[in-house]
Amino acid sequence: MSTKFIHDNFLLENKYAEELYHTYSKHQPIIDYHNHLPPQQIAEDKTFGNITNVWINGDHYKWRAMRTLGIDEEFVTGKASDKDKFLNWAKTVPYTMRNPLYHWTHLELARYFDIYDLLNEKSAEKVWEITQEKLNSSEYSCRGLLKKVNAELVCTTEDPIDTLQYHQQLAKSDFNVKVSTAFRPDKAILISNDGYNDYIDTLGNVAGVSINSFADLCDALRKRIVFFNENGCKLCDHGLDQIYFEQYTENEVNTIFKKKRENKAISNEEALKFQSAVLVFLCETYHEFGWVQQFHLGALRNNNARMHRILGPDTGWDSIGDYPQAQKLSAFLNALDSKDTLTKTIIYNLNPADNEVMATMIGNFNDGSVKGKVQFGSGWWFLDQKDGMTKQLNALSNMGLISCFVGMLTDSRSFLSFPRHEYFRRILCNLLGDEIKRGELPNDMEWIGNMVADISYNNAKNYFKF
CATH class of the missing domain: 3.20.20.140 (Metal-dependent hydrolases)
Known part of the structure; x- marks a missing residue:
């Protein structure tokens, strides 16, 4: 299996x-x-340059989850860097189990980026690097x-x-x-x-x-x-x-x-x-x-x-x-x-x-x-x-x-x-x-x-x- x-x-x-x-x-x-x-x-x-631009910015589903976890608005819609926003989303994902965000997140990583790792704080750096490289290519426009x-x-x-x-x-x-x-x-x-x-x-x-x-x-x-x-x-x-x-x-x-x-x-x-x-x-x-x-x-x-x-x-x-x-x-x-x-x-x-x-x-x-x-x-x-x-x-x-x-x-x-x-x-x-x-x-x-x-x-x- x-x-x-x-x-x-x-x-x-x-x-x-x-x-x-x-x-x-x-x-x-x-x-x-x-x-x-x-x-x-x-x-x-x-082209989006990084995964925050295409995946987190504008997504109020993710924003609600992050706020519920107690993440400051600075890392949700505020002025934090794109990478810091992504890392905070990655930190949130394991806590979204039984919310559709958990399924959507991993389907989207698999279908667009061939990433099958679970997204969490441990995998976040690797996922950031793989997706950033791909999102800077014309194939990912x-x-x-x-x-x-x-x-x-x-x-x-x-x-x-x-x-x-x-x-x-x-x-x-x-x-x-x-x-x-x-x-x-x-x-x-x-x-x-x-x-x-x-x-x-x-x-x-x-x-x-x-x-x-x-x-x-x-x-x-x-x-x-x-x-x-x-x-x-x-x-x-x-x-x-x-x-x-x-x-x-x-x-x-x-x-x-x-x-x-x-x-x-x-x-x-x-x-x-x-x-x-x-x-x-x-x-x-x-x-x-x-x-x-x-x-x-x-x-x-x-x-x-x-x-x-x-x-x-x-x-x-x-x-x-x-x-x-x-x-x-x-x-x-x-x-x-x-x-x-x-x-x-x-x-x-x-x-x-x-x-x-x-x-x-x-x-x-x-x-x-x-x-x-x-x-x-x-x-x-x-x-x-x-x-x-x-x-x-x-x-x-x-x-x-x-x-x-x-x-x-x-x-x-x-x-x-x-x-x-x-x-x-x-x-x-x-x-x-x-x-x-x-x-x-x-x-x-x-x-x-x-x-x-x-x-x-x-x-x-x-x-x-x-």
Whole structure:
């Protein structure tokens, strides 16, 4: 038996799981249809110089673990040297056992750097030296890292005001991994956010529209959707606590927007009505262009006000929220469906208590027009670990058709995060292999294997149609 922690049959507990993974899943290309990679770095084919730059900087998962261990912020996001930050991460890793970081860390070291040593204080110097040498070579540039994991498509996430200049540059390049974008208009929706009026001014300038009314706002957003579509965009994404769906009139929405543009206070009820109106407009427009719409629901963000003031958003102070989801989501999807303007939709859930809600909700709007038209998205953020993925797969299997599932994505800012696809595929194959062994599924390896291949790659390929 292999003494390596990461070995060929990692997480695969029987011969059926092994055959499903190695024959039907392992070699499938990766379609990473939602991530937050910086397209500028891909366009410029950035090299990172050392592992801290590509692995630790920007990774709030690691930051939370280091802080929990009592490591000073100086060595997390502060001014410590890159090497000292890495050494402190290496010191943290043994304490992350049973957190997905432990598996991710060693998968990433194995797949990108052929390092199979466990990372800890003893191995840290050796790992630093090996990775530094490799990361200074062109083989380990942004493009090289994407090729190394057999990526076919990566889809980054951009605000409507983005020029898409780097996507345009990549489209003209000889890079054989397709890089696309997803339209993320949350800042135009969330009217209560600080800086909303400044953002609307910028949006108007970029769109060439003077935004003085709700109709102007819709006109500006539509112009940006047209621009994104002309640049190959086929998806949008929304990061919301919950779906907004309040009854509103055109008059009300215009009055609310006018108040905001005059810097007057608006109530929570007014904000919800306005946000509902913008969301409905956007989703009807996505349908017109045949886009896939994505909703990431359930995060409670920026809980630590003191650290948010110091470090800003997306630095590790978010958690799972317990918002009511079912009724508004149902009403929203129903309103679009009743006018036949519900486009292909993926709903990601952050609260595991709502898994069955989401798994049953999608079935209400799968109308037979498209295979898997409305999807329960893969385990996201705090749930993209073994237990979270398994619970999502089980809820979807029990209440829908897992065979139609479009599979995994990284949702990451790191170029070293792509082994999460492998992690998901191993978990999927082990789940099915275990049920074959127990006689709960037939020993029909061709049929189940083809289903695994579909979930790993084919379903996403056919669903997104890039």
